[in-house]
Amino acid sequence: MAKVTFLGLGVMGYPMAGHLQAAGHEVTVYNRTAAKAEKWAAEHGGNWASTPREAAEGAEFVMACVGNDDDLRSVCLGDEGAFAGMSEGAIFVDHTTVSAAVTRELAEVAGEAGLGYVDAPISGGQAGAENAALSVMCGGDAGDYDKAEPVIDAYAKICRRLGDTGAGQITKMCNQIAIAGLVQGLSESLAFAQKAGLDVENVVEVISQGAAGSWQMVNRHKTMAAGEFEHGFAVDWMRKDLGICLDAADEMQVSLPVTALIDQFYKEVQAMGGGRWDTSSLIARLTR
Template sequence: MGERVAWIGLGVMGYPMAGYLQKAGHEVTVYNRTGAKAEKWAAEHDGKHAPTPKEAVKDADFVFACVGNDDDLREVVIGSDGAFHGMKKGAVFVDHTTASANVARELHAKGAELGIAFIDAPVSGGQAGAENGVLTVMVGGDEDAYARAEPLIDCYARMCRLLGPSGAGQLTKMVNQICIAGLVQGLSEGIHFGKKAGLDMAAVIDVISKGAAQSWQMENRYETMIDGEFDFGFAVDWMRKDLDICLAEARRTGAHLPVAALVDQFYSEVQKMGGNRWDTSSLIALLDRD
């Protein structure tokens, strides 16, 4: 028997993720700020849609969210028509938004007061990972809530792990974004250098990707980086939002992130070039613009 599920937020990630739950036999009701998209999803997946989060979560055993930022998350959870006003006791709220650890802890505590479990579960893998059902999910929260939610998360994930108490999922996603930021800058500089030196960069990448320099970014982005094409994938605006979260947390904990801070400034230059929606691999555009 499938579970009764509500899904809040149908962006490029949430839309296919909710579809995997419906495909797996769960009874899914969706809410999206733009109602037309919720109607489209419901028609496409033979599901249901509701006009507010509060109405979407009625009788749901599990509620999932994937929205933009801390403020968006608070609005759909504890706003006037938020999910917590309609969820039943014992239900589990799974938040896939990339947000701060503070808001995760805040909503976990609020949920506990209401008898609702809240786990923070940001994802990595981008739009392609969501569409292909192979996301990596990093979770913070209580073990029993995670154990209940894991079989549903597995519908669209290839890796899912509980990493600690509330906030641990968001902190792990910060580590992920910090690592990616430095890596993409290094890859951009390497490709830029090779092109200036007159090397056949496709051949170069074919060789070095078999050695210690190998990375997901190298194997999946080198061709478009060489060609100067950035019209897909994880957008610069989104990466700057994530790096802002990382840098704020670093200030709070006393961690030093000189490379992440520098790359964040490089991304601000990409935005000035009109690259707000370019893929994050567009860092190379700053080097190649001369």
């Protein structure tokens, strides 16, 4: 068992930190809104701190799951940042989906301070976090990963190192690229079935058993057909992620035409007032 810090108690981080405490680790949490950190500590029996630095003092592992590049920098750097409180040899594990560029930037700063750094973005949504069934894709030094993996295991269904620093973030980009195309295809399929006057449930029962089947089809088709979009990862966050993908593609000179198109479709959903709807709301463009 280890002394662990968790920074960021959103819909993902809150249950993830809870799984760490339940697994027997000694957990201290930090959240920008202190009331949420206090609530977590009261619920799970761990500790909370008022700054990232205070939370990270004495920790062997510091986990973070915040919003974006700037949020990650803010909890890592500066006099009150986590790096300032971490002891040499401690390992920082970043579960945020951020750019590979900021990952490499912060890993370099951490290395200069004698700290380990593992980029470890996650997939599986709120349900995956709550049920300890996340897919965790990692990059970084193999030795740092080997030390961190048993801790990450508290909330992971699968955890793998894909390569050196940044490899985890690149793999998460692959994940988001695949999801974007899949959800658009599913949206068109369901809308087409509805327009044709077919029973969507019957259609899905048949086609989900063949080559068209997917997690999204099984878990989202009912709410998509009903126009209910309060069940997962928000459109605003997906557009942030797709922006990271498209920026990286430009840098790598890789063509992502479908991803670029679907990013614009999500922009239309935002204009419809759906920024906080989940990503399955692509169907709303076709049915409203």
